[in-house]
Amino acid sequence: MQGTQKDNAAEWFKALQIRICKVFEEIEQELQHTEFSNQSAGNFTVTPWDRAGKSQDDMALHGGGIMSVMRGRVFEKVGVNFSNVYGQFSPKFSKKIPGTDTSPEFWASGISLVAHMQSPLVPAVHMNTRHIVTEKAWFGGGADLTPIFEDPEDTAQFHQAFEYACNQFDKEFYPRFKKWCDDYFYLPHRQEHRGVGGIFYDYLDCPTPDLWQFHFDFTKAIGEAFLAVYPKIVRKHMNKAWNAQQREQQLIKRGRYVEFNLLYDRGTTFGLKTGGNTDAILMSMPPQVKW
Amino acid sequence: MQGTQKDNAAEWFKALQIRICKVFEEIEQELQHTEFSNQSAGNFTVTPWDRAGKSQDDMALHGGGIMSVMRGRVFEKVGVNFSNVYGQFSPKFSKKIPGTDTSPEFWASGISLVAHMQSPLVPAVHMNTRHIVTEKAWFGGGADLTPIFEDPEDTAQFHQAFEYACNQFDKEFYPRFKKWCDDYFYLPHRQEHRGVGGIFYDYLDCPTPDLWQFHFDFTKAIGEAFLAVYPKIVRKHMNKAWNAQQREQQLIKRGRYVEFNLLYDRGTTFGLKTGGNTDAILMSMPPQVKW
Numbered sequence: 001m002q003g004t005q006k007d008n009a010a011e012w013f014k015a016l017q018i019r020i021c022k023v024f025e026e027i028e029q030e031l032q033h034t035e036f037s038n039q040s041a042g043n044f045t046v047t048p049w050d051r052a053g054k055s056q057d058d059m060a061l062h063g064g065g066i067m068s069v070m071r072g073r074v075f076e077k078v079g080v081n082f083s084n085v086y087g088q089f090s091p092k093f094s095k096k097i098p099g100t101d102t103s104p105e106f107w108a109s110g111i112s113l114v115a116h117m118q119s120p121l122v123p124a125v126h127m128n129t130r131h132i133v134t135e136k137a138w139f140g141g142g143a144d145l146t147p148i149f150e151d152p153e154d155t156a157q158f159h160q161a162f163e164y165a166c167n168q169f170d171k172e173f174y175p176r177f178k179k180w181c182d183d184y185f186y187l188p189h190r191q192e193h194r195g196v197g198g199i200f201y202d203y204l205d206c207p208t209p210d211l212w213q214f215h216f217d218f219t220k221a222i223g224e225a226f227l228a229v230y231p232k233i234v235r236k237h238m239n240k241a242w243n244a245q246q247r248e249q250q251l252i253k254r255g256r257y258v259e260f261n262l263l264y265d266r267g268t269t270f271g272l273k274t275g276g277n278t279d280a281i282l283m284s285m286p287p288q289v290k291w
Numbered sequence: 292m293q294g295t296q297k298d299n300a301a302e303w304f305k306a307l308q309i310r311i312c313k314v315f316e317e318i319e320q321e322l323q324h325t326e327f328s329n330q331s332a333g334n335f336t337v338t339p340w341d342r343a344g345k346s347q348d349d350m351a352l353h354g355g356g357i358m359s360v361m362r363g364r365v366f367e368k369v370g371v372n373f374s375n376v377y378g379q380f381s382p383k384f385s386k387k388i389p390g391t392d393t394s395p396e397f398w399a400s401g402i403s404l405v406a407h408m409q410s411p412l413v414p415a416v417h418m419n420t421r422h423i424v425t426e427k428a429w430f431g432g433g434a435d436l437t438p439i440f441e442d443p444e445d446t447a448q449f450h451q452a453f454e455y456a457c458n459q460f461d462k463e464f465y466p467r468f469k470k471w472c473d474d475y476f477y478l479p480h481r482q483e484h485r486g487v488g489g490i491f492y493d494y495l496d497c498p499t500p501d502l503w504q505f506h507f508d509f510t511k512a513i514g515e516a517f518l519a520v521y522p523k524i525v526r527k528h529m530n531k532a533w534n535a536q537q538r539e540q541q542l543i544k545r546g547r548y549v550e551f552n553l554l555y556d557r558g559t560t561f562g563l564k565t566g567g568n569t570d571a572i573l574m575s576m577p578p579q580v581k582w
Contacts, residue, residue: 258553262554286582287581289549289579289581
């Protein structure tokens with residue numbers, strides 16, 4: 001039963017990766033009037049990877065994933081990664097992870113996505129959903145939007161998409177997960193948020209088959225909400241002209257993204273320190289940055 | 292007596308900052324044949340800063356410093372920072388710092404420098420020396436070179452300068468501090484070193500006036516060695532032509548520099564998490580980077 005749950009979750013993450021990549025490639029084709037329209041439309045490069053053996057931290061890690069990266073004319077750099085790994089946590093890490101009191105075994109699968117756009121008028125975005133199984137099992141995920149120049153309509157549309165998805169499941173989800181996102185994507189040393197937020201959730205426990213199904217369905221709804229709303233925002237702005245000064249501000253803003261990911265992001269830090277796939281983890285780094 | 296020692300150390304760091312900036316501005320004037328020779332020579336912008344009040348981590352911090360930054364035609368971005376701060380460590384931080392068992396009071400002064408060069412043929416460099424006083428007192432510091440394309444002559448010259456300086460004081464210093472540097476400036480997730488190394492030292496304790504003087508003189512010798520050797524390396528390469536592909540490799544290499552500083556560098560992490568001056572700390576970030 002547990003095996004089937006894991007397979008179902010992993011299959012769904014993998015299918016979502018393919019669906020998202022397809023839509024993003026369509027958007028690449030649709031570009032009309034910008035200085036980049038003479039470039040040909042981008043395509044995803046798909047790289048399967050596997051990870052076996054002990055990491056720097058004495059943690060056994062097996063399994064692998066599929067890393068899809070596109071460097072295009074709308075999407076300057078977008079990475080969509082599917083992973084499905086298992087192994088044993090090192091004693092040091094076990095302490096931080098629920099359900100590892102009597103066994104260090106874990107299994108994890110998920111999809112993570114970061115898009116950095118050519119146009120400074122199109123917001124960057126991040127989305128991630130995952131299922132983790134130790135002696136407990138839980139879902140986590142979220143999505144957040146990082147405009148360079150905030151468009152209140154985009155912000156409202158993005159938030160509404162996730163609010164609607166949350167409300168199909170539990171009226172308390174949205175306010176809680178929106179706040180969690182605001183609290184999480186914050187740079188204390190700059191006293192500023194990474195972007196305009198979205199939702200962030202974790203530890204949606206699955207002690208019964210019903211709760212597993214409920215939280216899996218919720219996670220699927222979050223993935224669907226992302227796929228429905230972000231392409232709309234991209235299409236709304238991608239054909240607008242921008243100037244060099246706006247581009248400069250975009251490159252500076254991306255520096256904050258790098259600072260957040262390397263200083264604070266749990267997934268990045270955790271991944272790198274447990275011997276995860278460096279390329280897949282740092283896929284989130286912007287293609288070009290200025291400080 | 293303690294006050295005079297602190298003043299002497301701080302004065303020396305401050306004077307070194309001025310001397311280094313002067314030499315770097317001279318180098319800017321000397322540039323001859325490159326695509327950047329039509330740009331006018333850079334000058335340092337000098338920004339005094341002060342820091343008072345409580346940080347995010349409940350740590351009282353006072354004092355300030357002088358941040359000098361130049362964006363020039365040889366030095367694409369170089370920051371030279373002098374700082375002189377004091378206060379009380381928060382309980383959380385006290386545990387990690389020697390000499391804070393009975394009092395959280397500290398005083399710290401130092402100079403830190405990071406240079407990112409226009410030409411991919413001129414190595415980037417980092418140098419830092421500092422004096423810290425709690426109920427103990429010690430010196431620390433070091434310098435390391437990060438070429439994009441290693442020139443074995445540069446590497447040898449850089450290492451020899453610090454080897455010579457170390458050997459005036461203690462024959463055991465150089466091998467120990469060279470190894471410490473190699474161990475420290477290492478990116479485990481890439482399984483590569485940040486550059487070709489140099490020296491790194493810390494906790495040179497000063498329990499007696501003689502030992503204070505000895506370790507202060509050593510620290511001064513390290514500063515002098517840096518000032519003697521790095522300008523030579525810059526002048527050797529700065530007038531050579533480079534191509535777009537070399538520049539591209541430089542921008543990618545700088546990504547590793549960012550990864551190291553934000554993921555592993557103690558000074559950066561410590562500074563940002565204790566409410567230090569963000570601009571002064573992140574002065575080390577390269578002006579332009581690619582991933």
